[in-house]
Amino acid sequence: MNVKFNNRDPVYVQVIRLFKEQIARGYFEPGQEIPSRRELANQLKINPNTAQRAYKEMEEQGLVFTEGNMPSRITKDEAVLKRVREELIVEAVENFIGSIKTINVPLSEVLELVKEKYDTESGEEEGSE
Amino acid sequence: MNVKFNNRDPVYVQVIRLFKEQIARGYFEPGQEIPSRRELANQLKINPNTAQRAYKEMEEQGLVFTEGNMPSRITKDEAVLKRVREELIVEAVENFIGSIKTINVPLSEVLELVKEKYDTESGEEEGSE
């Protein structure tokens, strides 16, 4: 796994974000197993306790669930999964609007910029490391 | 002054951001005096040391300068001020594109959302707390 963490946000928050993005992209099936805390920690090169904290919060948010001592799973509630995607989109849009309003830029101007930039970096993954 | 800080980012980072936004909006004249560390701390209800840290970083970035023991001032270099605005815009655009790409949303779809939301909250301030 090839994940880059920034040093601004807590790692466990970034891990949650990572799972939400994958959910939004339809990467997970409802009820699908996710890596154990220890395995995730190994994959992401983080501490098992940090992985545990991320999973615990995701459980509180209803994104994953755990039965007995079985591996945790993505929720089977498809409405929840769908809502994750919508929330991420709304969040992105609101952040963007908030930013350009505080800077006081005409909307048409930035929309042009968005279209240009979007096509420029048309792909998004090119992980070679 | 009515500034709301979040608890995610360091306060001194948010203070820098605040100044950059005001610069981007043309709020400051080149060479204009800015509040002293103690006064800013008083206005924003933060610690003078935190204000000092923000000012120090802004000096390192060339945004403000200090002569002798006079009050610090916004740089007189208009090119620098102009660049601040451009950088904030580019940053907003890139963040936005990055977000919607990781979520895998068609561009046309979110652009519609942006237009709708932008008009909805046509004003921007409604702080009551």
Place this chain on the structure above:
DNA sequence: AAAGGTGTATTAAGTATATAATACACCTCG
């Protein structure tokens, strides 16, 4: 000269995050 406002610097304490090292109960698998 004295007072007070600049910027600047230092030291200490508190909180949140991350890591580390364990520990334990539970269940499955061999």
Place this chain on the structure above:
DNA sequence: CGAGGTGTATTATATACTTAATACACCTTT
């Protein structure tokens, strides 16, 4: 049965950020 993998919990240490309390040199104003 026993080993090993689950989730879960506890305790300790390190670091970054924030606040706090001072301190000092410099300059202007009175």
